[in-house]
Amino acid sequence: MPRSDPQGLRELLGPSASLCRRSIGGEQGVALPPLIDHHVHLHLIDERELTAGGIAGVLDLGGDPAALARRSPDGMPRIAYAGAFLTADGGYPSGRGWAPDAIVRAVTDPSLHPGVAGGAATAVDEQAGFGASVIKISLNTAAGPVLEGAFLAxxxxxARERGxxxxxxxxxxAMTEASLEAGVDVxxxxxxxxxxxxxxxxxAVATQTWISTLTIHDGVSAQNAEANLAAFASAGGRVLYGTDLGNGERGVGVxxxxxxxxxxxxxxxAALVGALTDTSFVGTPSGVSTFIPGPPPASLGEIAAWLGGATVVPSEELVHDDI
Known part of the structure; x- marks a missing residue:
């Protein structure tokens, strides 16, 4: 795609894409908004590698709420989090080697009153008090008991009461159906x-957002996940890019x-770029942009590999050529 065709670039990547060059050195490339991974576990990865690999913001979906709350809100990458997993007594991920006690809370009482030991309100309020942006629950019948009935409700x-x-x-x-019946958002x-x-x-399209995490699976599970996501996306479902970083030995970044x-x-x-740049749960990382050096992709089929070249740079360092 010629550099003189910004409209064609935006048709391919969406309206946020911009041809640019770096003010120091003059390297040419494409600017996008900051990229976000909507499912990570920071206690299992080296987060210092994220920005070099193109990720400016993350949603931690299971960690020690006290440790997460101690992180600087102005740091990089920008971090939003759920805090601990809320689960049934003995439910997933209790007892897993990667899940210390600090990241699991068993809800043993459906009490809506704060301060009740093991109570639903107590567990939610703890995460909210430590600054959680979302509440994470476990509905995994493959690994033990799950929250259900009055406990799940x-x-x-x-969580609803606290926004x-x-x-x-x-x-x-049947756990996807159970999540819909219960009113799970994501x-x-x-x-x-x-x-x-x-x-x-x-x-699901009507009420839920799905985070992808397609490549943590193999075999039938991988086939099911791709088929389900294809159907969900085709029907207009809202999809967010997420990797479950920390699950297995993989690179850190895009x-x-x-x-x-x-x-x-x-x-x-553009839908793929949107899945990577949605800020609904993490917010917008301030003062930074995504920079991908070299010529832009010329077709849809080139975009995935091209995004692998992303890095995070200060926005002020980029000179936009097409605006």
Whole structure:
């Protein structure tokens, strides 16, 4: 794509894309808004590598709320978080080697009154008090008991009262439907246990956002996740880029395999950039932009690999050529 065609660039990547050059050295490339990974676990990765790899903001979906609250709000990457997993007594991820006690809270009482030991309101208020932007719950029947009935309803009601969206780890037969019945706002993973019916996908499109995390799976789970996300995206569902960084040995930054999986599922071009730059849960990282050196992609099929060259730079360092 010629550098003289900014309109064509924006048709391919969306209205936020801009041809630019760096003020020091004159390197040419493309500027995008800051990129965000909507599912990470900071206690399991070296976050210092994120910005060099193109990620300016993250949503931590399971960590020690006290440790997360001690982080500077002006640091880089910008961090939003859920705090601890809220789960049933003995439920996932209790007892996992990667999940110390500090990142798990068992809800053993459906009390809506603050201060009750093990109570729903107590657990939600603790995360909110430490600055959580969302509340994370576990609905994983494959790994133990789950919050259900009055317990699940109480957690969601408390989160609603405090203006906090509810994100769920959903795993196990019928758990996606259970999340919809309960009023869960966001799925931390694209459903992967089962292939969802068209009717269930349509219900999800109306009320939920899905975070991708497609490449943590293999085999049937990977096939289910890609098929479900393709159906969800095709029906107009809101999709966010997320990797579950910390799960397995992978690079830190923009993961081309995750971006490519989103592209295969039909989240392409401007929609793909939108999934990477949505600020609803993390906010906008201030003072920085994404810079991808070299010529822009010439077709939809080139975008995923091209995004792998992203890095985070100060916005003031970029001179925009096409505005």
């Amino acid at each position: 109480a957690v969601i009601a408390c 906090l969206p509810v994100v769920a780890h959903v795993e196990g037969d 799925l931390a993973h694209t459903p992967f246990t089962e292939r969802l019916s068209a009717a269930l996908v349509q219900r 993961l081309v395999d995750e971006v490519s999986a989103l592209d295969r599922a039909g989240v392409r071009g």
